[in-house]
Amino acid sequence: MAKIKYVIKRNGATVAFSRSRIVNAIFRAAVSVGGRDKKTAEKLADQVIETLESQCHSKQYPNVENIQDVVEKTLIEAGHAKVAKHYILYREERTRRRQKENPLTEQRSAYIPWAKMWKTLDWAVDHELNTVQKLNQRVEKGEIKEVIAESEAAYEEDIASVSVLIEERKEEVRLAIVAGPSSSGKTTTTNKIAHRLGKLGMQFVELNLDNYYFDLEMHPKDEFGDYDFESPQALDIDLINQHLHKLLAGDQVLMPFYDFKTGKRHPNQTPMKLKKGDIILIDSLYGLYPPLTDGITDSKVRLYIEPLLQLKDEHGKYVRWTDIRLMRRMLRDAIHRAYDYEKTLTHWHYVRSSETRNIIPYSGSADFIINSGMPYELALYKPKLFDGFAEWVEKYKDDPLRQDAYERATRIFNLLQTISPHPDDSLVPQDSVIREFIGGLKIG
Known part of the structure; x- marks a missing residue:
């Protein structure tokens, strides 16, 4: 059982920690590059959690960025470069969207x-x-x-x-x-x-x-x-x-x-x-x-x-x-x-x-x-x-x-x-x- 009980979201809200969300995030990235091994995604998620637990002290909760950083590092170190690249690109895209008041406006206008x-x-x-x-x-x-x-x-x-x-x-x-x-x-x-x-x-x-x-x-x-x-x-x-x-x-x-x-x-x-x-x-x-x-x-x-x-x-x-x-x-x-x-x-x-x-x-x-x-x-x-x-x-x-x-x-x-x-x-x-x-x- 994970020692981490909560996660701090970007808006400051504290929510329950979920192993399945990490598993799903890794698996989605794997699927996008042709992978279908759910068990490997679960093993990698457990490695992510182990790293997070070693970094967090008692009553200290990781934030979303901390978790994503560890996911990237774990994927790269485990030799899953393609999956890591897709995960990084997806993360950067989400960051750009948050930083813009009207995200992807110019790009999407081309689709209208x-x-x-x-x-x-x-x-x-x-x-x-x-x-x-x-x-x-x-x-x-x-x-x-x-x-x-x-x-x-x-x-x-x-x-x-x-x-x-x-x-x-x-x-x-x-x-x-x-x-x-x-x-x-x-x-x-x-x-x-x-x-x-x-x-x-x-x-x-x-x-x-x-x-x-x-x-x-x-x-x-x-x-x-x-x-x-x-x-x-x-x-x-x-x-x-x-x-x-x-x-x-x-x-x-x-x-x-x-x-x-x-x-x-x-x-x-x-x-x-x-x-x-x-x-x-x-x-x-x-x-x-x-x-x-x-x-x-x-x-x-x-x-x-x-x-x-x-x-x-x-x-x-x-x-x-x-x-x-x-x-x-x-x-x-x-x-x-x-x-x-x-x-x-x-x-x-x-x-x-x-x-x-x-x-x-x-x-x-x-x-x-x-x-x-x-x-x-x-x-x-x-x-x-x-x-x-x-x-x-x-x-x-x-x-x-x-x-x-x-x-x-x-x-x-x-x-x-x-x-x-x-x-x-x-x-x-x-x-x-x-x-x-x-x-x-x-x-x-």
């Missing part, structure tokens, strides 16, 4: 799809849906049906444009990828495109990347001990790439099967081979992650989806896309995973951390960007989620370990306070992207 945003904003202004006040006015005047119809028509226009893009390249395209961050609407969008082009005789074959997850015990965990499914390193990227090359070359592959109940992947389960004219369809968070399709060039079309809502709040600030996606995922997780809303909120910090590193930076490589944001969805979400956000603001305001959850809950709570609710979602079409999150989706 400005042309698409301006088009979306122009549409919002034309339809009196560019501010919360205007949205509320239309809802309160009983125009929710019209708002839904107008929003859905804009989304369908994007689907039609993408379909034309793929149809025009049907002689060369063998791989279609729909990528985007969590709860952006990839599944509905993928199905709609396949359904539309299927009517034109184009045949799509889905490659489900969920079957390529590593065994659960090989997944890294976040600082709270939750398994990390939100990283490309959770997938066997090398095997996916190998199978894609074989399929495109006309060879048969044996796809694995991942059992989410047991957390185990079973190899060589399902034979797959493309017929003439077949197009591989991938719907994945990490569809644009370069190693996934390394070596595959002209035969692919890449699509990126995000709820690019252009809606200003009462303070003149635009509603954040990540907040929309968080609310969407809360509703979807409750329906399909039996998660309560709070669990989704407290895990969202890790979702965001991964997507800012592994998804959003590659959005610029997409051939087309689809906007899945619907102004009316906020009016539907308020009756479902408002009370929960009010509760979480109070629950987490003094919890130093849940500051991310508190800040997000506060921001969304303040937004929803200003939204005129519409509790009846029966007007939402059954094939709407919003049905992916509130239930009742039916396409075709």
Whole structure:
């Protein structure tokens, strides 16, 4: 049992010491460079703790920087140079973020799809849906049906444009990828495109990347001990790439099967081979992650989806896309995973951390960007989620370990306070992207 009982965080708060956090930090760094040896991570963590205990006197607590220094030193001395390098780079990145009032602003601005945003904003202004006040006015005047119809028509226009893009390249395209961050609407969008082009005789074959997850015990965990499914390193990227090359070359592959109940992947389960004219369809968070399709060039079309809502709040600030996606995922997780809303909120910090590193930076490589944001969805979400956000603001305001959850809950709570609710979602079409999150989706 470790002698160290507490750790001093950067904000001065004293929290309970946790061996598992050190294990997870080392294991995450190892996974990022291709390692999967959890036992070695545990041994290294024990060495870190032993060193810390020798350095700390009775009633003296190490701070976060002390611990990270010892982790670096232990990794280097144990001969794990690559892991140490990744750990050091990650630590430096976090330091830079803390030192800047608005971290990574210049870098991230390069990822923003400005042309698409301006088009979306122009549409919002034309339809009196560019501010919360205007949205509320239309809802309160009983125009929710019209708002839904107008929003859905804009989304369908994007689907039609993408379909034309793929149809025009049907002689060369063998791989279609729909990528985007969590709860952006990839599944509905993928199905709609396949359904539309299927009517034109184009045949799509889905490659489900969920079957390529590593065994659960090989997944890294976040600082709270939750398994990390939100990283490309959770997938066997090398095997996916190998199978894609074989399929495109006309060879048969044996796809694995991942059992989410047991957390185990079973190899060589399902034979797959493309017929003439077949197009591989991938719907994945990490569809644009370069190693996934390394070596595959002209035969692919890449699509990126995000709820690019252009809606200003009462303070003149635009509603954040990540907040929309968080609310969407809360509703979807409750329906399909039996998660309560709070669990989704407290895990969202890790979702965001991964997507800012592994998804959003590659959005610029997409051939087309689809906007899945619907102004009316906020009016539907308020009756479902408002009370929960009010509760979480109070629950987490003094919890130093849940500051991310508190800040997000506060921001969304303040937004929803200003939204005129519409509790009846029966007007939402059954094939709407919003049905992916509130239930009742039916396409075709």
